[in-house]
Amino acid sequence: MDIISRIKDVHSKLSRAERQVADFVLDNLEFAARASTTDLARAADVSPPTITRFCRSVGCDSLKTVKLELAQAQVVGGRYLKKPYTKNDLDTVAENVIGGLRNAIHQLEHQLDSEVTTRVVHSLKSAKRVVVFGGGGSGAALADEFANRLFRLGLHVSAYTESQMQTMVAATLTKGDVLIVLSATGRYPALCECATIARLYQAEVIAMTRQGSPLAAVVDGLLPIVIDESEDIFKPTASRYAFMALIDIVATGVALALEETAAERLRRIKYQLMVSRDGDDDGAPLGD
Numbered sequence: 001m002d003i004i005s006r007i008k009d010v011h012s013k014l015s016r017a018e019r020q021v022a023d024f025v026l027d028n029l030e031f032a033a034r035a036s037t038t039d040l041a042r043a044a045d046v047s048p049p050t051i052t053r054f055c056r057s058v059g060c061d062s063l064k065t066v067k068l069e070l071a072q073a074q075v076v077g078g079r080y081l082k083k084p085y086t087k088n089d090l091d092t093v094a095e096n097v098i099g100g101l102r103n104a105i106h107q108l109e110h111q112l113d114s115e116v117t118t119r120v121v122h123s124l125k126s127a128k129r130v131v132v133f134g135g136g137g138s139g140a141a142l143a144d145e146f147a148n149r150l151f152r153l154g155l156h157v158s159a160y161t162e163s164q165m166q167t168m169v170a171a172t173l174t175k176g177d178v179l180i181v182l183s184a185t186g187r188y189p190a191l192c193e194c195a196t197i198a199r200l201y202q203a204e205v206i207a208m209t210r211q212g213s214p215l216a217a218v219v220d221g222l223l224p225i226v227i228d229e230s231e232d233i234f235k236p237t238a239s240r241y242a243f244m245a246l247i248d249i250v251a252t253g254v255a256l257a258l259e260e261t262a263a264e265r266l267r268r269i270k271y272q273l274m275v276s277r278d279g280d281d282d283g284a285p286l287g288d
Contacts, residue, residue, distance in 0.1 A: 003069035004081065006058050014057055017046045021054040025070070029081060033070040037063050096230075100238040104227045108242040111224055112249075120206055120221055121253035124150070127204075128176040130157040133166050135188045142182050142243050149251035152269055153262040163190040170194040173203035180206050184225070184239045186213025195219050208246060223250070 007022050014022055024044040025032040032040060040063070041048045051063060060066045074081065088096070124130060130150060134143030140161035147159035160166045167190070173179060179198045181191050186209035195205045195218045209215045211224040223246060227239040255262040274282065 001059060001069055002073070003058065003060075003066065004073050010058055014054070015050075017050045018054045018057055020044055020046055021050060022058075025066075029070055029074055033067050033074065035067075096232070096235060100230055100235060101241045104238040104241040105245055107227050108225065108245055111226065112246075113224075116221065116223060117250065117253065120223060120250060121257055123178050123204055123206065123221070124155065124250070124254050125257045127155065127178040129173070130155050130178050130180065131169055131173065132157065132159040132180045132182065133170075133191060133194055134159070134161055134182040135163070135191050138184065138237055138240050138243070139182050139188075142240070142247065145244070146180060146182070146247050146251070149247060150254065152265055153251070153255050153258055154265040155254070166190065166194045167197065170197040170203075171201065173198045173201055175202040177203040178206065179203050181209070181215060181219065182243065183207065183209045183213075183215050184227075184237065184243070186210040186215035188215070191215055192218055208243060 004026070007026060011019060011022050021040070021044045024040075028043070031043065035043065037048050037051050041051050044051075055061070055063050055066050058066065060069065130147075132143045132146045134140045143159040143161055147157045150157040158169075160169050170179065177198075179195065181195055183191050186207070192215050195207065195215060198205050199218070199220065204221070205219045206221040206223065207215050207219040208223045208225055210226050211222065216222050216224070225239060225242050225246060227242050229238055255266075270282075274280075
């Protein structure tokens, strides 16, 4: 049970006295997780029987169960329950976000292994087929971006973000194919399973993920990304910037390895965009 959500969900259905208990508990989680029935009743200014009724109304058989659930809620995602939240003006927000970007790129720079990156570039250059998997919000968007960066170089590449489709696609891979798996934590079981399936059929599997993670343990090649995240719960995940930079590094490496082939593909794209969209503006990006 997610006791915090449960209390909020039933709040409007509680009696006035029970709502009083609910409000006190939500505002004083640490105290409520340790208090006796008598202490909690006194602090919430209700009778002890009201505490018992409150516990039953939120789906627990006793205050002991409620206290266990409250303690668990503070261990799992506890920092999202802390108040007051830090309030900054937008100039400070911008400074913090940009600072996180710089820090993520700086950490990535010290984690890069040119020998491993070169091997990955060679594998992609020579691949019959490249498939990119990502899970979750950022991972899915990054998988699409990686495919977007590689197709224009002439690679046969596709991105997949739905877990059942990933399982099926992994089963179609074979020797000469390359699977790229993107995961900030490396703990997503579905991605680990897909990596194992692809290797079973002799495809090469490369991961951009956390070193020492379950995913890192089941792949052929690892491009490690370990980025310190901010304690600010509203600040976007900084590792996205590191992933984007690493994707650009690998894609540029592949372009250089393919040389004239990649240049010709890019020229064709640029030609068609200038004809249909840009006119004489040769400086516009390849795609919006």
